[in-house]
Amino acid sequence: MKKFLGLFLVSFLGGLFSLGIYKVYFEKDAIIVENKDETPKFITTNYANPAAVRPIVSAENVDFTEAAEKTVHAVVHVQNVTVNKRSGSILDFFYGSEGRRDRAQVGTGSGVIISPDGYIVTNNHVIANSSHLRVKLNNNKVYDAELVGSDPGTDIALIKVDTEENLPFLAFGDSDNTKIGEWVLAVGNPFNLTSTVTAGIISAKARDLNENDRRNQSFIQTDAAVNPGNSGGALVNTNGDLIGINTAITSQTGSFVGYAFAVPSNIAKKVVHDLLEYGNVQQGILGVRGGGLNSAYAERIGVDDTEGFYIDEVIGNSGAEKAGLKKGDIIKKMDNVEISKYSDLTGYLGSKRPNDVIDVTIKRNGRTQVVPVTLFKNQSYRINLLNIEVDNLSKADKQRFNVDYGVKVSNVTSQRGTYLLDKILLEVDGKKVKNVDDVRRIFDSYADYEGPESIVVLDGKGEKERLIFE
Incomplete structure (x- = not known):
């Protein structure tokens, strides 16, 4: 039995040696x-040039x-x-x-x-x-x-x-x-x-x-x-x-x-x-928060319309506020595009830039009116993975924290993000962030089930802290 085991071990090592010689010296380095x-x-x-509006042709005439x-x-x-x-x-x-x-x-x-x-x-x-x-x-x-x-x-x-x-x-x-x-x-x-x-x-x-x-x-x-x-x-x-x-x-x-x-x-x-x-x-921002209407939502907020975008909040100093849009307005159309749900609104805004002017048709107190709104550049971004909202740094923020880059945690969307409130987000997974555009690009690159491994934040005392997520 010992002799058999000895022969087996010698044969095994000899085979590995031969295979190694072949892979190192003879096998081609192919992809x-x-x-x-x-x-x-x-x-x-x-x-593994814009098209003109055309009549729709019938199936039998399609070529x-x-x-x-x-x-x-x-x-x-x-x-x-x-x-x-x-x-x-x-x-x-x-x-x-x-x-x-x-x-x-x-x-x-x-x-x-x-x-x-x-x-x-x-x-x-x-x-x-x-x-x-x-x-x-x-x-x-x-x-x-x-x-x-x-x-x-x-x-x-x-x-x-x-x-x-x-x-x-x-x-x-x-x-x-x-x-x-x-x-x-x-x-x-x-x-x-x-x-x-x-x-x-x-x-x-x-x-x-x-x-x-x-x-x-x-x-x-x-x-x-x-x-x-x-x-x-x-x-x-x-x-x-x-x-x-x-x-x-x-x-x-x-x-x-x-x-x-x-x-x-x-x-x-x-x-x-x-x-x-x-x-x-470059994303053009309207400056409103709310949601697309449906029967349940309309009944909850007490409106008769079941189509359109209901404005629940108007962001301060935005194009929407400057144009006079108010909470309770229902957006029915943007330029010539009908707005019946949230994705209609976001889809149309996705084709626009800051400083573009769009005609917003709203329904207010049962009356329809058209309001021109100038879109503005987004200065904030909501990071759902961290339950926080960040803003671009103001001059006062830069002086207070003695920093020339980063974004400020201005709001939290759940109790879990409270610890980060009023801190400066400096890095995400070793990548320096200068503004909300950098933050958006980084977090958009993660799959829905993924998130950052670490972030670096700066507190009001000027102390940096690295937070590691598992």
Whole structure:
């Protein structure tokens, strides 16, 4: 028995030695590609000049060929290469880790060329955490791409390829002029099947998939088939106008089951322009708090309307206050857009910037009136994960705390945030925050179930404190 165990041990060590020699000296240093298989209930779809108002054509008269021909050449295949460090193994113990290789994961999605010089709009989740981006055109040409900027809140990103030739592109259409029941095409690369075109109708507008989400969502809903890989692709009307960026599906299986969702083109266009001009998204704030009306809410507050946005509070020194909006007013329309629920309001404001002037139609004491309101730049942000609200620092705050960066905790949304009240938030997970825009970008990057590992705050005595969350 001892002789047998001795022979087995010698054979085992000899095998490990031979395997180690082979991996260190003979095995090629190739990239290992892992296909991701994620099937949660709600998933995003990767992984793997304004249009004029048009009459809606009947189904028997619809011709998709012109729109498809115009679109397929402007939709690209986006590859996101993410390199993950491999964990150690028993081979590292015997032979060290020099021969070990990092593992590269490749996620795929779609993108839309929006200018002849190579700017491409896609989804933020398509390019997130990328080590390298590649873009493949419909003519099979492949380009390296660089990230220009992204906005996790709207799930829009802008990338660019360098090319000496003019590329086919799509111009942004006007998503506000789309109609429920209108025919649309979804163009993308589902399951790595390039240049795939599917048809459907617009099923709903201003759709909020999760009312409890901290982001303000306002999607175009369609029944055109969208599957993993379509993320970042084009949603176009029968004229070939870009009216949305395909972004998400709801599914028990991870594949299309009847509904898909796209970021409206007016929001995507505004985000792209902000990223190019400012490097971040400029949000125009109306300056009111409240909620969308329904039967239960209307009965509770004692109003007859069941559609519209009820103003419960007007923020001081905001455009809404300066324009004379009051608590109890019901917003029924903004410019020419009907407001029947909260996502209608947030969706339209998502396409606007600070200092834009919009005509707000309100109902007050049974009478309807139109009030012009100048939007202002947001100076505060509510961090639901920490149960606090933060404001940009005033000159008095900077002098009092002897600091030139950070945001002040001005309010708490529950008892849990009381400890942080009247302190200065300086860092989140090692990232310095200068203003509420920095805070918004950081917290928008976290998944709904995630949060920061640590923050650094400054109290009135000038003492810094690091808080670690588990």
